[in-house]
Amino acid sequence: MYLNNFEYFAPKTPGEALDLVGRMGNKAKVLAGGTDLIIMMKEKMIQPEYLIDINNVKEFKGISYEPGKGAVIGAATKISELEYSPVIRDKYFALHQAAGELGSVQVRTMATIGGNSCHASPAAETPTPLVAFGAKVVISSVSGDRELPLEEFILGNRKNALGEGELLTQFILPEPAPKSASRYWYIGLRDAMEIDAVNMAVNIVLENDGRTVKELTLVMGSVSPRPLVSVEVPGILVGKEFNSELVEKAAQAAAGEAKPISDIRASAEYRREVTAVLARRLLQAAFDAAREV
């Protein structure tokens, strides 16, 4: 379980970091929390020649929020910081929930939000709510920045849209709409240290009557190679008065859209079944919460 020999760089400014990433190209790996990277190195799945540790670049860290505009989260922000951030809890509750369920206290203290999306595990915790919020990512390189919706950034298991010399630097979350609420949950065997069999986030916006669904996003994790945004569920609920019959229809639709596989954690059949359960529960919980705001 030993790592290969590598050269270690610890840039202090965004400029230094981007310069290193640009120069080293594919021979380098970015080290954020290391909770995925180091394991892959120990198991000899990858043997990078260089590691570029981005933890000392303070511009890549932290959460800022401007009322009316939304939040910007640095890619190297720790999951535990998200978990305990009052802004995330108040404005982006589903992300707060997901952050609190990732791994264990130890893992959350090391792991970063950027690493979670870059590693792009289908079972990852935070991409699901982030996509539900319509998050965009900022991709930086020496030649400048570009933005992409997160759902286009994650391409599949361990595949993302970063090109050579590019670094993920920020997540941009739009301001939540009035009368909106979000909820996240997952299905797994244990209540900690679990790789989710299914996870899901719902972000709902209500009309002023507090009953009619104005907008809705339902995103599923772990049932396809990348976060799966439901097309059918909004079709069923948007513009309608929220009721349990429609919820049931929506839940079945979500289960129908899911493309789960069978593996050592759960069978495809079970995953599909509990997808409907999660959808039903989260739609209801998000709706109830949205009525309160």
Next chain:
Amino acid sequence: MNKDFTQVGRSVPRKDGPIKVKGEAIYTGDMVLPRMAYGKIKRSPYAHAIIKKIDYSKALEMPGVLAVVTGDEAPNKWGIVPQTANEVALAVGKVRFYNEGVAAVAAIDEETAEAALDLIEVEYEPLPVLTDPFESMKRANEVRIHEDAPENILHSGDQLFGDPDKAFAECTYILEREFSTSYVNHAFLEPHTSLASYDTQSGQLQLWSSTQVPHYLHTQLSIVLEMPMSKIRVTVPAVGGGFGGKGEASSSDFCAALLSRKIGRPVRIVFERSEVFATNKGRHPCHMKVKIGLDKDGYIQAVDFDNTMDGGAYAGWGIVVMFYTASMIHLPYKVPNARANVRRVYTNKPTCGAMRGLGGVQPRFAMECMLDEMAEMIGISPYELKMKNAVESGYRSVSNLHVPHTEYKKCLQTAAERSGYLEKHGKLPFGKGIGLAGGYYISGTAYTLYQSYKPHTTVLLRVDTEGGATLHCAAADIGQGCNTVMAQMAAEALGIRYEDVHVISGDTELGTFDLGSFASRLTYASGVAIKEAAKQINDKLFEVAAGMVGCRADQLEVKDCRFFSKFEPKKTIEWAKVVDVYTNSVGTLTGLGHFSPPRLKGIDLTRGKRVQGANIGHSPTFGFSCQIWEVDVDLETGKIRVDKVTEAGDCGQAVNPMSVDGQVEGSILFAMGQALYEEMKVAPDGKIINASLHDYKVPTAMELPEIDTTIVDSYDPTAPFGVKESGEGPVQPTIPAITNAIYDAIGVRFTDLPITPEKVLKALKEKREKEKSEGK
């Protein structure tokens, strides 16, 4: 409980507690010796293959590599049970499970040793892989795992007591069921670790090892290394859990010793978690067919027990575990007629062995669940059925197991009362349930694993001005707390305080003989030896004290660090002053005590005839307990949440009640893992596909339910200080209690493990469909 005790019965912090909490305890893996080298083991990528050639010349050429050993250099077979010893330090000629060791390397650092493994070239001829015991028996003609086992069976046993056929014919209620249990590992925190140091001048070897059985390890090292035991010293540093998995030697022990002898430098080997799973020695998956018959009043008349055990690649503790499963049907209920047909089958999987509560957990699962079902057949509460059949003090089973003392009924009563079982059972809303199960376990065994009737434990007590009181014994404290309870019992016997007793243990040279930490034996065994040793010391000190206070020695008592006259309490003197006087005149005082268990024979009492394997299961005394679990089943996801566990246990006199609570709580979480989460998953090619603690799911702190434990008032008058056991008994009721609770919640009786949400959901669906088709 004995109210006169001052040291026994006290909840004291454990001797090893503070240093462990502070991170200061020294485990074998923390130790570094001058010139120490690092060992690594090359492992087979096949689960069953002939080794055609091993070429390690390239590895030897690598800078930093000091030596390589292969199986041919140490071909002597070892095994904890000498009659079935069939393991070798490293595979010889053939590998029988995935990741079996084929060569070991020593190098100047671990990194080099690991890199050198890739340079060892091994040529294999793969053989068909058998991962299922039934397939293994069926294909034995064509694929043989061991040459000397033509049916791929290590051993089988048939036991008959009384006349079960006749008894069944007269029974009013008969139930037959099949159960199977899963392939689980202990998941102790500290992996197997060994540090060997061979001195080329003296020819002496010292081995520091994370082991539960320094003595049995000592004997196995002597066999494999072909060295007399007197030239080998085994030392046990702090151990991070064993639960049976360190209850026999580990290949790390042999490889470290062989490499050290070869290079004349200390060699340390620390297993990775995947190696812990690969070498396993966990609980046997059992496929059991059980039949129980009750008379019209609900009294058990006969039990028929058939067990096919998946033993994995080698013998290990196998034959012993097998006969334990057979013996465990005789208690804690009165069973006048019984039959057991048991067999342990070889498969190409990591070997099964001893695991906390060995032999008991599987048959207990079957029997406690079946009695729950039979109570329903009769129309009475499972509580009533179990109370009716529970054994009483002085009971002797038809297989001649003797129970000198039991408070089992008190356990059932206490747990039922504290949980409100009778008010809740059968009456909770659908999805919520409550389940009851009982259990028992041995407090030590009657025999050594090799033919010998020597004492199983010897304790040396030393008293003098310099050391105060010091207890020597080679017992291994693996975290179960024997150093603490031995000190408490010694303090009680000497009339001093626990805090003042020094304990020197875990070393075959500094400590006097002990058989090892298994079978929940040490509290009882060391207790007997301590009493005898302390008496020798007290006899001498009483004489001196008598002279000093001016009364007859037989009128003295010693307590709270003072000698005093029973009749004139004013005639008193401090213990330390008497020791000073004794030491200054006569010198150091020692007392030596032994424990030899009563030799009980496994016979069929109805015929007076010996029954093969029935010596196994005898114990000087037994612990008993009852658990009641309350669960909440999520009917949509199948997830089981445990709301509360109520436990009541008879561990005899609790020496350290705080430790007993710890053992019980630990046992509950441990067994809950097997019930709901844990399972080693094996691919058809024999590879373990979840050999990490990330994918092998032990319950976390988040799964820990609310636990209410009661130590019921108990004192075994035949036992030293009234003690029994609490380390393995409390795992027995867990699995059936959860299973019975799930039945109470959703009306489905599960008969295989683990009971995962997926299985629950599937069962609920089937139940609904069945009810629909029946028009309910």
